[in-house]
Amino acid sequence: AQSVTQPDIHITVSEGASLELRCNYSYGATPYLFWYVQSPGQGLQLLLKYFSGDTLVQGIKGFEAEFKRSQSSFNLRKPSVHWSDAAEYFCAVGAARGGADGLTFGKGTHLIIQP
Amino acid sequence: GAVVSQHPSRVICKSGTSVKIECRSLDFQATTMFWYRQFPKQSLMLMATSNEGSKATYEQGVEKDKFLINHASLTLSTLTVTSAHPEDSSFYICSARAAPGSGGAYEQYFGPGTRLTVT
Numbered sequence: 001a002q003s004v005t006q007p008d009i010h011i012t013v014s015e016g017a018s019l020e021l022r023c024n025y026s027y028g029a030t031p032y033l034f035w036y037v038q039s040p041g042q043g044l045q046l047l048l049k050y051f052s053g054d055t056l057v058q059g060i061k062g063f064e065a066e067f068k069r070s071q072s073s074f075n076l077r078k079p080s081v082h083w084s085d086a087a088e089y090f091c092a093v094g095a096a097r098g099g100a101d102g103l104t105f106g107k108g109t110h111l112i113i114q115p
Numbered sequence: 116g117a118v119v120s121q122h123p124s125r126v127i128c129k130s131g132t133s134v135k136i137e138c139r140s141l142d143f144q145a146t147t148m149f150w151y152r153q154f155p156k157q158s159l160m161l162m163a164t165s166n167e168g169s170k171a172t173y174e175q176g177v178e179k180d181k182f183l184i185n186h187a188s189l190t191l192s193t194l195t196v197t198s199a200h201p202e203d204s205s206f207y208i209c210s211a212r213a214a215p216g217s218g219g220a221y222e223q224y225f226g227p228g229t230r231l232t233v234t
Contacts, residue, residue, distance in 0.1 A: 036225075043119070043208070043227035044159075090158065102149040102161035102174075102210075103223060110156075 002027040002093050006106035013081050014114045021076040021109050023091030032094035033074040034103065035065055039087045047089075050074060061085070086113045118142055119211050121226035128199055129234055136194045136229045138209030145211035148192035149223060150184060153206040165192050199233040206230050 003026045013019050025031055032051055036044040048059025055067040065076045074091060088110050092103040118141040128134045138148055147166050151159040163179075165171040165186035173179045181203075183195040192211075196203055210223040 041227075044210075044225040046222065046224075049222065102151070102164055103159075104161070105158045107158045108156075 002031070002095070002104045004091050004093050004104055004106035006089075006091055006109050008109045009107070010110045010112065012112040012114055015083050016080050019076075019078045019081045019085070019111070021089050021091075021111070023074045023076065023106060024072050025074060025091070025093045026072065027093055027095075029095075033065075033067060034092040034094065035059065035063070035074070035076045036090045036092060036105075037061075037087045038090065038108075044090065047076070081111075081113055083113045083115070086111055117213070117222075117224045119145075119209065119224045119226040121207075121209055121229050123229060124227065125230045125232075127232045127234060130200055131198055133195055133197045134199055134231060136196075136207055136209075136231070138192045138194070138211065138226050140190045140211040140224070143211075143213050143224075144189040145192075145213060146189065147212040148186055149210045149212070150182070150192075150194050151208045151210065153208060153228070155206075159208060162194075196231065199231070201233045204231055204233045 005024045034049045035047040038044050047063045048057045050057045050067045057065050063078050067074050088108045090108045091106045094103050095101040120139045122137045150162045153159045161174050162177045163171045163173045165184045167186050167189050171184035186192040206228050208228040210225045212223050
């Protein structure tokens with residue numbers, strides 16, 4: 001069975017500082033990896049996804065993530081955070097069959113931005 | 116594009132009653148829809164997968180007689196919580212996967228969620 005681990009429950013970053021949110025996955029085949037952001041009262045918004053190809057993936061809002069197969073990781077990064085980035089971030093993995101199955105989510109990382 | 120709506124956004128019901136939640140894909144056809152449950156400050160847990168015109172597939176531990184799912188059309192899936200109890204109170208989120216060939220077939224589009232409170 002697939003699983004996702006987000007080791008950091010909370011992360012506090014100063015506005016303008018860089019950010020890295022960690023995600024480790026467990027899956028026996030080629031994973032489909034996603035990062036979503038959830039703001040209060042809003043649905044999940046897809047930041048970026050990795051299916052194949054270039055292991056450095058660019059997403060929306062200035063986010064990027066790097067797939068490292070040897071480390072089973074898919075960490076999310078942003079060079080300079082904005083106060084509006086404060087939200088809950090979820091890493092998720094899907095089956096290699098191409099999205100036919102539901103996603104397995106990590107427990108999420110709550111991002112707090114300090115002024 | 117790729118908008119998924121849910122109705123209602125919030126619902127309060129009394130213990131023992133049933134409540135229906137709708138999930139609609141507004142601008143695309145969704146052959147597959149997923150229902151997730153999210154407890155406060157926790158992750159989303161997949162409850163079931165529904166394919167248009169067929170019975171839903173439930174995850175282990177999810178009572179299919181309690182959580183009735185109907186996916187009658189390519190744009191609508193419903194989740195009915197039957198004989199609701201306070202422990203069913205949660206945030207229910209649906210997602211829809213576009214039909215193959217429509218672009219973004221590997222991506223799920225999420226609805227805004229429905230907050231259910233059972234008193």
